[in-house]
Amino acid sequence: MSMQFGDFKALDNVTLRVKAGSFHALLGENGAGKSTLVKCIMGFQAPTQGGLLVGRREARIKDPVDAQKLGLGMVYQHFTLVPSLTGKENLVIARADAPHVIDWRAETARLEEFLARMPFQAPLDRPVTDLSAGEKQRLEILKQLYLGSRFLILDEPTSVLTPNEADEVLTHVRALCQEGGLSVLMITHKFREVDQFADHVSVLRRGKLAGSARVGELSNAELTRMMIGEEFTPQETQRTKTGTHVMLNLRAASAPDQSGLKTIKIEDLKVHAGEILGIAGVSGNGQKDLMEILTGQKKLSTGAIEVDGKPYCANREESQAAQIRFVPEEPLQNACAARMSVAENLGFRNFDRTRNGGWKLLANKADLQAQGMRLIEEFNIKTTSAHSPVGVLSGGNVQRTVLARELSGDVKVLVVANPCFGLDVASVTAIRSRLIAARNRGVAVLLISEDLDEILELSDRLMVMYEGKVAFEAQTRQTTSSEVGTYMAGG
Template sequence: MTVVDGPVPVLDVRGVTKTFPGVIANEDIDLTLNQGEIHCLLGENGAGKSTLVNVIFGLYKPDKGTVKVRGEEVKFAGVGEAIEHGIGMVHQHFQLIPVFTVAENVILGDELTNGPFLSMNEARRRIRELEEQYGLIVDPDAKVGDLSVGEQQRVELVKALFREADILILDEPTAVLTPGEVDDFFAVVRSLVDQGKSIIFITHKLREVLAVADRITVLRNGRIAGTADPATATQQSLANLMVGRDVVFQVDKGEAHPGEVALRVEDLSVEDERSVMTVNGFSAEVRAGEIFGIAGVEGNGQRELVEAITGMRRKAGGTVEILGHNATKLTPRKIAELGTAHIPEDRNKHGLVGSYSVADNMVLNKYSQAPFARRWVRNTSAVHDEAEELVEQFDIRTPSVDVPIDTLSGGNQQKVIVARELTGDVDLLIVAQPTRGLDVGSIEYIHQQIIDRRDRGAAVLLVSAELDEILSLSDRIGVLYRGRLVGVFDGADATREELGYLMATGSTPDTEEVAS
């Protein structure tokens, strides 16, 4: 490894512009990546981060501008050429084949052969080398499907390094990791740059940027909104750059005034599609006027828990009581009629019908009620009027209420769901991952709506994988681990560290009893 004195640019992007029909995804972007640094690319969804790295990685051809790798101008015709130039990319959604072993996945597409046969021993040896060099601990013979998400990500890194990449593009690498795994991941990233690799790190999480970046570039609406020095930048200053205005971080939240129990779940067990008991002996109570947050690493039964409570999934055991009624065996329609609103985890799968108009989606759960229908005949003009009113009230950006909802941005789609669910009387609000994939502005807005509902006396059950979201909204916090609550905290007392440890291990660091 040669020792360098001044910064040596390994990647130099100048004036890149990329448009899609009707959209300018990137406009006149300059970006320099020096040898051995971590350059963070920060921006909201739709700011153009992915487009930019796809240009660098050879997936898109820029309309204008140049890309230089180690001083040489390149025009990649495809990903293969980018890889030949030592660029590696780890996508947000892993591109691994679960039934193959780690070694098989690593050599896939670049198979080491000995005549017509794969030379797996050679592959294993080189993976072990990488493991030693960078502290990337993976077992080459483990099946990828059996690995944790954090381990799978290491496999993706090994895959890129195996192809001798020294410019690494990491697209939202921490989105799927637990707080503990994030720390391990940062250690790996540090050891990579210490040994001369250069990294473009894409994220929208401000805390991480400040923890890991050597340099920060903020994108907004396809343009560079500014650059920042992590030594002097604050979360607030970065957020303002990202959004283009002052962002209120701390949600304005008064004291909770808990009332009657609105939701009581006792010893609930639920199976998932594979007949695995993913919710196992879950018990909790949520009172009117409070937000009960459920923290937990994804895949610990959150989805099945919410679906069971809302009547969408059969319960294997236990009882659910909603607003004084036994709701264990009720249908989703009946549960909604008791005064329950549900903002589902997956808006495209459950919350919306993509090909339906904004207006039809606005009444998806009340299309058969007056005034939207008289007996069996729908009143489309009433639907239209209601939709226009809600679009106005909830500030939803759409050309009209008649366009298909899948033409709207994710933030506006989510606002449609929020508008629909928060109209009328809501006594119990069940909210799952309400701000996933949304920009800072929409997140602020949706959080405020949830708190308003609490203040108006609704009981709120909030399920989220974002610990920050749980911490800033919840009055009480429960940690879900393997389908059970392993701890309940007061929202004001809980710390990230405490919750993170419990989320990852299911137990507290000491032998002390879990606070409840």
């Protein structure tokens, strides 16, 4: 099966066999093509090449309804139950053939008979909002089984569960597989789940099948190597010596994460002048929260931020004075106004500043325009004019626009998140060399990235974030990608 988006091969001739009654784990980094693969199976996307066999027969799946008819079901990373309805109501309305008038007595009888056959239960009479995450996840799985699914895709089913809930749910799923009648393909990042519950494992890397084996035949180190590829040897780029002066210091910091269920806890994070500190980690382990803490969008419950030795509390005056700059991920959504012009977007940082950095009242459009033209030239931003809305530029040029804005003038600290995500090779090279150049000028760079290769290539020192905490820290030269990869998977 292949899937191509423009010039980008998201899936390159991947063949995957899931035996009847097996619990098959699918491993891979962010962007390895796992989601694309299951979306093609479920009919959300049509593959550019290749096909699907269900049983022994060629299956044509145009949309998720076809998939449901063939007995293919999927449990999504986030819940798809209606919170205000009870478990029973959720099960009934999910049916593709749900009648317009529902005979609740008959439905209840059918459900009870169905549940009696199941090895595990979920409360059916309470509204879903009152259920715990584990109960909801069991209900999601029951829903799929009730719909007649014989092949189930679980997309990181435990990311919203506590470890105990995760174990419980996966034990039940495994039991169902062993009884036969159900086959499971589970997307995961966690080796522990693969070891304990799955019987087969396949690894995707950069859209290709990197390997497939029975669980137990491969060690975690071998799996890591498959996921991450050959041992990465950083190219020697011209690097100046790292300074000793601490520019950014986050101490004893804690804050609730996005779901409000877990806590982000960072004991000690220091970035020195002329250093790139890389934060590696699988997406969703608190990197977004870290960015929001630093930009001031999220308040700390405890702890403090210091920039250049002075306490920092993220208002405009302080961020200008401290010369701290941010390049958040997905720059068009988080750092630009799509309908404003390139020149205006380039001016977001200093439109209200005089030459000496003080506040001014009157905006000067001619100055903004001139600055825009200068930066467009200097950073090689491809646009038809400085008046064009930034939203019509390509992703690489939007990112160049943001970097041009944040790297011009005097900079002490630069915080970047996934700067090259989804960009073409030329833009990636250009943007990475900008980051190295900034570092060599003495800027303290904090690079948060889900792309481990990027971290290994760019950073002087790296940390791994796992479940909101720093799980590992090392000098980049003194570690290996497999070591880092193991910590990323919680090993």
